[in-house]
Amino acid sequence: MPTIRVIDREGKLRELEAPVGWSVMEVIREAGLPIEAACGGCCACATCHVYVDPAWLGRLEPPHADETMMLDEAFQVRDESRLSCQIKVTPELDGLTVTLAPEF
Amino acid sequence: MTDSVVETDMVIIGAGPVGLFAVFEAGLLGLRCHLVDNLDKIGGQCAELYPDKPIYDIPAVPRCTGQQLIDNLLEQIRPFEPVFHLREQAERLERRPGGGWRVETSAGTVFESPVVVIAAGAGSFVPRRLPLPGAETFEGRSLFYAVRRSEAFRDHRVVVAGGGDSALDWVLALQPLARSIALVHRRDEFRAAPDSVERMRRLVAEGRMRLVIGQITALEGVEGQLTGLRVKLQDGREERLDCDRLLAFYGLKMELGPLADWGLELDRGLVKVDTEAFETSLPGVFAIGDICTYPGKLKLILSGFHEAALMCQKAFRYCRPEERLVFRYTTSSTDLQKKLGVI
Ligand SMILES: Cc1cc2nc3c(=O)[nH]c(=O)nc-3n(C[C@H](O)[C@H](O)[C@H](O)COP(=O)(O)OP(=O)(O)OC[C@H]3O[C@@H](n4cnc5c(N)ncnc54)[C@H](O)[C@@H]3O)c2cc1C
Numbered sequence: 388m389p390t391i392r393v394i395d396r397e398g399k400l401r402e403l404e405a406p407v408g409w410s411v412m413e414v415i416r417e418a419g420l421p422i423e424a425a426c427g428g429c430c431a432c433a434t435c436h437v438y439v440d441p442a443w444l445g446r447l448e449p450p451h452a453d454e455t456m457m458l459d460e461a462f463q464v465r466d467e468s469r470l471s472c473q474i475k476v477t478p479e480l481d482g483l484t485v486t487l488a489p490e491f
Numbered sequence: 492m493t494d495s496v497v498e499t500d501m502v503i504i505g506a507g508p509v510g511l512f513a514v515f516e517a518g519l520l521g522l523r524c525h526l527v528d529n530l531d532k533i534g535g536q537c538a539e540l541y542p543d544k545p546i547y548d549i550p551a552v553p554r555c556t557g558q559q560l561i562d563n564l565l566e567q568i569r570p571f572e573p574v575f576h577l578r579e580q581a582e583r584l585e586r587r588p589g590g591g592w593r594v595e596t597s598a599g600t601v602f603e604s605p606v607v608v609i610a611a612g613a614g615s616f617v618p619r620r621l622p623l624p625g626a627e628t629f630e631g632r633s634l635f636y637a638v639r640r641s642e643a644f645r646d647h648r649v650v651v652a653g654g655g656d657s658a659l660d661w662v663l664a665l666q667p668l669a670r671s672i673a674l675v676h677r678r679d680e681f682r683a684a685p686d687s688v689e690r691m692r693r694l695v696a697e698g699r700m701r702l703v704i705g706q707i708t709a710l711e712g713v714e715g716q717l718t719g720l721r722v723k724l725q726d727g728r729e730e731r732l733d734c735d736r737l738l739a740f741y742g743l744k745m746e747l748g749p750l751a752d753w754g755l756e757l758d759r760g761l762v763k764v765d766t767e768a769f770e771t772s773l774p775g776v777f778a779i780g781d782i783c784t785y786p787g788k789l790k791l792i793l794s795g796f797h798e799a800a801l802m803c804q805k806a807f808r809y810c811r812p813e814e815r816l817v818f819r820y821t822t823s824s825t826d827l828q829k830k831l832g833v834i
């Protein structure tokens with residue numbers, strides 16, 4: 388199973404087993420890390436905001452227009468910002484590293 | 492604030508799908524309902540978070556959007572003439588000395604009823620606040636998340652943050668009043684209606700307002716009074732904007748809100764209920780839909796509908812203790828059909 392690496396808001400790194408087909412948000416949420424994901428993964432809330440390790444950014448499917456729009460409601464958005472519910476785990480993403488964005 | 496008291500059978504806190512269906516089930520039993528919601532529209536999460544997204548798991552409705560579900564529910568409950576109190580938050584719940592409950596809203600509306608139904612979903616939708624150091628010291632004095640009175644912005648140096656309809660609508664509405672006005676948004680594209688975006692761009696071209704593409708990184712001011720903001724521009728440079736009124740629109744979030752203090756037994760921010768009548772630890776106060784919890788609870792609309800039906804059976808006994816409740820089908824009961832207005 389692929390592993391994704393998640394850095395929490397205290398800077399602590401965790402390696403999580405990531406079932407293929409789940410979203411990165413689901414992996415983070417099921418591990419009990421603090422991610423609000425208020426809309427449950429429907430790209431309707433922006434509370435699953437993460438920063439993707441720049442080394443990985445180009446290897447992800449680019450965001451859909453929906454996701455870019457929704458990111459407008461997030462805060463402290465950067466070039467490497469993504470909504471984690473919109474990133475599907477695939478075998479190629481083994482080792483993907485993301486950082487939880489600040490909560491608000 | 493108001494001296495009149497609304498007396499009714501059932502006060503429903505939350506006008507999401509589950510609160511709406513409770514009106515139907517209550518209506519069949521002859522109970523009248525008032526609903527309170529602090530959103531400006533009916534429909535809870537379905538209308539606010541996903542009006543255009545499809546739902547596939549409503550029994551016998553293979554597919555409908557969030558908004559269609561709400562529109563259909565409204566049609567279904569119309570015969571029962573529910574009364575809606577929108578843009579009001581239920582703030583207080585108190586036991587009445589003579590029995591029953593008293594609910595008071597943020598707008599000062601007071602309800603008295605034998606039954607209160609909490610159908611509050613994941614809590615009230617409230618504006619997301621600016622997560623910047625010191626922001627709370629400015630809130631309500633020079634930093635706002637909604638406009639109560641436009642006059643409060645007259646002759647001020649106003650900055651509006653956001654790219655949706657609220658942000659654009661208020662930029663356009665306040666521009667004639669303000670001494671100066673700027674819109675700050677992360678990128679040069681807007682979710683707002685194209686027509687408002689067009690009007691905003693025209694004002695910018697005429698030099699009557701500014702559009703700043705960037706993100707607010709710091710607030711400046713003393714004792715609750717803003718004097719300026721720092722904005723990080725797209726190219727990484729930082730700019731300072733003069734500002735004494737900031738209006739920030741970063742979407743809505745859900746917060747448990749005042750009901751945390753009502754003395755209800757809670758479990759991780761949800762209201763504990765029994766599964767026979769979905770009654771809380773306070774007799775006559777029920778909780779249904781996403782806000783309630785019990786072993787095996789699923790946060791699905793269909794579960795909320797079931798909870799509403801069972802809840803009403805017991806609620807009836809509080810409202811009409813002297814009457815007997817007979818179980819009937821809408822298909823065959825002329826009494827129910829009369830209530831529905833179909834015969
Ligand atoms: C994107 C998305 C997709 C979904 N898809 C499905 C699906 O396909 N199938 C399904 O079954 N479910 C789905 N759900 C879940 C479903 O929307 C919820 O289960 C449902 O909305 C719960 O209804 P409710 O009436 O309990 O609460 P809500 O819809 O949350 O409504 C509660 C209302 O109460 C108001 N409120 C709360 N506290 C107060 C107060 N103190 N004073 C005044 N008002 C208050 C809130 O403002 C809100 O409007 C989805 C949810 C999301 C976010």
Ligand code: FES
Nearest residue numbers: 428430432433472
């Ligand atoms: S969980 Fe809501 S946008 Fe991802």
